[in-house]
Amino acid sequence: MTEYGDEAAAQELRELRELLERGTPRPTAPVDRMERVRAKVVRRRQRRTAGAAALTLAGIAVAASLVPGPAQDGPVLEPSLPAASRGIVPQPASTDWSPPDVPKVGLTEELKAPSLAGLLLRTPRSWRTSVVQGPPALAFAGPPGTALPDGEACDAGATGRCAPDRDLPAGGVLVSLRLRDALEREGRNVSPGSVQDLRGERVAGSCRVMEGTRELVVWYATGRPKSSGASGGTSGRDGGDGQDSQDGRDGYLEARACLRGPSPQRLAEAGSILKGITFQKTGTPGNDPDDSHTGHPQQTKGTTK
Amino acid sequence: MQASGGTRDDGFEEFVAATGPRLLRMAWLLTGDAHLAEDLVQTALAKVWPKWHRIRDEHPEAYLRRTLVTTHSSWWRRRWRGELPHGEVPDLRAAPDAYAGVDLEELLGAAVRALPARQRAVVVLRFFEDLGVEETAEVLGCTAGTVKSQSAKALRTLRAALPVREECHD
Numbered sequence: 001m002t003e004y005g006d007e008a009a010a011q012e013l014r015e016l017r018e019l020l021e022r023g024t025p026r027p028t029a030p031v032d033r034m035e036r037v038r039a040k041v042v043r044r045r046q047r048r049t050a051g052a053a054a055l056t057l058a059g060i061a062v063a064a065s066l067v068p069g070p071a072q073d074g075p076v077l078e079p080s081l082p083a084a085s086r087g088i089v090p091q092p093a094s095t096d097w098s099p100p101d102v103p104k105v106g107l108t109e110e111l112k113a114p115s116l117a118g119l120l121l122r123t124p125r126s127w128r129t130s131v132v133q134g135p136p137a138l139a140f141a142g143p144p145g146t147a148l149p150d151g152e153a154c155d156a157g158a159t160g161r162c163a164p165d166r167d168l169p170a171g172g173v174l175v176s177l178r179l180r181d182a183l184e185r186e187g188r189n190v191s192p193g194s195v196q197d198l199r200g201e202r203v204a205g206s207c208r209v210m211e212g213t214r215e216l217v218v219w220y221a222t223g224r225p226k227s228s229g230a231s232g233g234t235s236g237r238d239g240g241d242g243q244d245s246q247d248g249r250d251g252y253l254e255a256r257a258c259l260r261g262p263s264p265q266r267l268a269e270a271g272s273i274l275k276g277i278t279f280q281k282t283g284t285p286g287n288d289p290d291d292s293h294t295g296h297p298q299q300t301k302g303t304t305k
Numbered sequence: 306m307q308a309s310g311g312t313r314d315d316g317f318e319e320f321v322a323a324t325g326p327r328l329l330r331m332a333w334l335l336t337g338d339a340h341l342a343e344d345l346v347q348t349a350l351a352k353v354w355p356k357w358h359r360i361r362d363e364h365p366e367a368y369l370r371r372t373l374v375t376t377h378s379s380w381w382r383r384r385w386r387g388e389l390p391h392g393e394v395p396d397l398r399a400a401p402d403a404y405a406g407v408d409l410e411e412l413l414g415a416a417v418r419a420l421p422a423r424q425r426a427v428v429v430l431r432f433f434e435d436l437g438v439e440e441t442a443e444v445l446g447c448t449a450g451t452v453k454s455q456s457a458k459a460l461r462t463l464r465a466a467l468p469v470r471e472e473c474h475d
Contacts, residue, residue: 009340012460012464013432016432016460016463016467017432017433017435019413019467020334020413020428020432020433021433022409023409023412023413024330024333024334024410024412024413024433025339025410026326026330027329027333027342027343029325029326029343029346030343033321033325033343033347033350034321036347036352037321037347037350037351037354038354039335040347040348040350040351041354041355044351044352088337102332145358154359167355167356167358169358197360
């Protein structure tokens with residue numbers, strides 16, 4: 001630019017800027033741009049989740065190969081399996097959760113979800129909830145500031161996975177609940193209603209991709225759903241109808257609270273919510289067939305996939 | 306896009322609506338193709354959205370612009386798009402009227418596609434987005450000296466292709 005001198009160079013740059021401005025088209029954005037972006041977010045989340053799981057698998061495999069021990073059947077991801085049975089050095093990253101020494105949390109709101117075996121989820125007053133009908137049906141809860149996945153963010157039909165459109169805020173938590181097949185619990189030795197406190201690499205990939213650092217996990221027996229919709233159930237902590245399914249197996253509800261750098265108070269909230277899960281009898285006269293949230297000023301109805 | 310739980314009241318869609326048109330034009334300059342430009346914009350938005358709550362109060366436009374450029378750079382490196390710089394730039398300076406009878410869009414597209422990716426990014430940031438040398442260097446993760454040298458090379462190429470200063474000065 002210097003061969004023309006400063007004024008000439010400046011003029012040339014002005015002309016170039018004008019050309020760029022005039023010559024660059026003004027295309028219009030597709031009307032469904034945000035939907036496409038959302039789909040990209042979900043796919044990115046799923047790829048990251050799959051990548052994290054693969055990395056964990058590889059890490060465990062390497063660790064298992066380095067630690068002398070009994071013959072192993074191969075790497076197992078299930079965090080609640082006794083570490084010694086896998087020949088892996090026991091890690092203190094998974095323990096039974098015990099409530100922190102903080103004031104008791106008031107769970108004044110209720111989410112009723114017949115599609116989740118009659119789930120009755122109690123949360124603090126300010127929390128929000130959502131239900132994705134699926135199948136499989138999914139439910140979420142979180143304090144203000146937490147992005148709750150909705151139907152469009154979920155690949156529920158194919159994988160049962162959802163991705164919030166943003167990371168957890170610092171100190172945040174996302175509670176997610178879903179029905180699972182009893183086969184997925186075989187070999188696990190954690191009692192129903194016992195809240196597991198997972199940290200470090202024990203935290204599931206689906207939580208880590210949200211920047212989660214700690215996870216509370218609990219399961220409750222529900223009985224096998226009799227149809228694609230709600231399952232039968234009775235009031236009480238056992239959930240389901242107490243009868244074996246046709247093939248002799250029960251289903252269960254899995255609840256996970258993914259936390260990011262939680263305060264003791266937040267941890268207590270999450271733990272209390274998981275411990276406070278109960279189930280209502282569904283499909284009876286007078287029972288609202290829709291999943292609903294009661295007692296909350298900003299009632300949230302379920303969404304459909 | 307109706308969300309349960311009220312997760313869409315955080316201003317991201319409004320931000321996209323306000324910045325999208327300019328961003329799409331910038332993407333067009335980087336890619337030289339309308340479809341690739343929209344794909345680039347959507348990819349950048351998908352990267353930024355999950356972090357929106359962290360960046361929305363701290364120059365989100367700059368963050369998005371940087372994401373757009375780095376995403377395009379990664380495409381370029383991976384050759385996902387099979388895009389290669391043209392070996393030659395069509396010489397249209399001989400046109401009687403620089404703009405008359407010339408599809409300026411086509412001309413500009415050919416000219417920017419002829420630039421290597423880094424030079425193209427420098428041109429877009431400096432002369433379309435009007436960023437300074439230091440700001441451009443920050444976005445591209447390089448030194449100010451690199452920006453200056455890449456800028457000079459790019460201008461030499463563009464000067465040969467675009468109807469800028471048709472008459473030589475004395």
